[in-house]
Amino acid sequence: MYKEYYIRKSFKFDASHAVKINGTTEVPHRHTFYVSITYKGKKNQDGIIVDFKDLNEFIKRDILSVLDGRDLNKIFSNPTTENIAEFIWSKAYDFNKDIQLTEVRVCETQDSCIYIKENNK
Numbered sequence: 650m651y652k653e654y655y656i657r658k659s660f661k662f663d664a665s666h667a668v669k670i671n672g673t674t675e676v677p678h679r680h681t682f683y684v685s686i687t688y689k690g691k692k693n694q695d696g697i698i699v700d701f702k703d704l705n706e707f708i709k710r711d712i713l714s715v716l717d718g719r720d721l722n723k724i725f726s727n728p729t730t731e732n733i734a735e736f737i738w739s740k741a742y743d744f745n746k747d748i749q750l751t752e753v754r755v756c757e758t759q760d761s762c763i764y765i766k767e768n769n770k
């Protein structure tokens with residue numbers, strides 16, 4: 650049996666935004682955005698895909714430092730959860746060339762989430 654190994658890291662950040670929809674901009678408001686990023690990889694000689702410590706440091710340095718506590722309208726022309734997820738995908742993609750990013754999920758409430766998934770077609 651061939652097994653695939655995945656590693657998933659979840660984290661959250663607080664930020665405010667006002668999304669433009671059909672030319673109308675919402676009233677600015679805050680969310681705690683819940684994020685998870687998932688990679689597929691192979692176990693190395695130590696029996697791990699990648700060190701969680703390295704992944705945590707990467708997330709803090711390259712993602713949270715940009716988004717946490719910010720007014721997202723100063724970073725995105727339209728800070729939809731889709732655009733936030735796309736930004737996180739583009740950052741997370743470059744974390745480690747030995748593992749493959751397969752999914753980014755961003756939830757703006759407990760039950761409202763956007764997913765981006767790999768598509769090898």
Ligand SMILES: [Zn+2]
Pocket residue numbers: 666678680757
């Ligand atoms: Zn919102």
